[in-house]
Amino acid sequence: MVIPGPSADWSRVRADLDRHGVALLCARQDDWRPEGAGERLRALLGHDWERYLELTHRQVRTRFAASRVLLKFGAAAALGVRPESVELGYGLGGRPCLRGYDGVHISLSHTDDLLLVGLATDGAIGVDAERSDRVLYGSGLVRHMCTPYEAERIEAMPVAGRNPAMVRLWTLKEAYSKAVGLGMKLGFTDFGFSPDRAPTDVLRPDGTPGTVGAWAFHTMSYAGRYTLGVAVGDAGFGRTTDPSAATALDPLTVDALLAAIAEEERDTP
Numbered sequence: 001m002v003i004p005g006p007s008a009d010w011s012r013v014r015a016d017l018d019r020h021g022v023a024l025l026c027a028r029q030d031d032w033r034p035e036g037a038g039e040r041l042r043a044l045l046g047h048d049w050e051r052y053l054e055l056t057h058r059q060v061r062t063r064f065a066a067s068r069v070l071l072k073f074g075a076a077a078a079l080g081v082r083p084e085s086v087e088l089g090y091g092l093g094g095r096p097c098l099r100g101y102d103g104v105h106i107s108l109s110h111t112d113d114l115l116l117v118g119l120a121t122d123g124a125i126g127v128d129a130e131r132s133d134r135v136l137y138g139s140g141l142v143r144h145m146c147t148p149y150e151a152e153r154i155e156a157m158p159v160a161g162r163n164p165a166m167v168r169l170w171t172l173k174e175a176y177s178k179a180v181g182l183g184m185k186l187g188f189t190d191f192g193f194s195p196d197r198a199p200t201d202v203l204r205p206d207g208t209p210g211t212v213g214a215w216a217f218h219t220m221s222y223a224g225r226y227t228l229g230v231a232v233g234d235a236g237f238g239r240t241t242d243p244s245a246a247t248a249l250d251p252l253t254v255d256a257l258l259a260a261i262a263e264e265e266r267d268t269p
Contacts, residue, residue: 017120022122022125023118025074025119027117033062041065043084044072047087047099048068063110063115066115071106071108075098075104075106078104091181093183095178095183104119105124107125107126108127109178110129118230120232123233124179127228127229127230128228129227131225131226134167136170137165138163145170146189147191147204147206156196165196168227169192169193171219172217172219173192176231179233190205191203192204192207202215213234215233
């Protein structure tokens with residue numbers, strides 16, 4: 001869905017999560033450009049505020065703030081809370097997560113003026129966005145990013161289809177590596193996809209299935225200029241049917257915790 005700014009119809013986020021278990025938010029950076037480094041931005045960035053101040057390149061700083069604010073607005077819509085109350089955390093591989101709430105998984109990508117946010121309630125999610133006209137085929141990248149199976153299938157394709165196939169593969173590999181939390185540490189020649197068919201499974205270098213039914217993959221065109229890749233894992237626990245923050249803890253568990261705290265306070269001299 002296209003998100004034109006903070007005043008967008010955020011009910012669509014919950015609707016997509018309820019219907020599909022996934023919500024993709026596309027936005028222009030200019031629509032989310034922060035107006036100065038005031039208290040409002042500081043409240044929205046939360047723990048990312050110090051990181052924001054450390055960035056010296058103006059464009060990088062602006063993109064960092066815009067992408068995090070968009071992500072927090074999207075997560076807030078899913079959780080039913082204010083954006084300022086959403087805090088982001090980061091795993092060892094840099095994968096973002098929602099602090100204190102693991103029912104909604106998140107991912108983030110950007111290229112040029114495009115911001116892309118992925119939210120999922122089924123399991124881990126990774127997203128990637130690239131310009132569709134980015135030149136990958138013929139630049140020597142085939143041997144660095146393709147498995148033997150992928151390279152063979154790409155060379156068998158008509159010339160006009162080879163670069164678009166490479167761009168699709170790139171977005172899928174980026175999305176999957178983000179979803180598993182490894183980023184560029186996961187060698188792109190160690191796993192692959194079918195370049196000439198809709199992606200269904202992660203493939204081994206020889207083209208045989210490596211994961212069967214554990215992941216869902218999609219690539220799509222956006223605005224006629226971008227190629228988007230999405231990877232969503234199945235955690236095996238089923239979909240989070242109500243991602244609201246108010247339902248994050250079982251009521252009986254909350255009552256038990258409150259009772260234990262009250263009893264401890266009574267026993268404290």
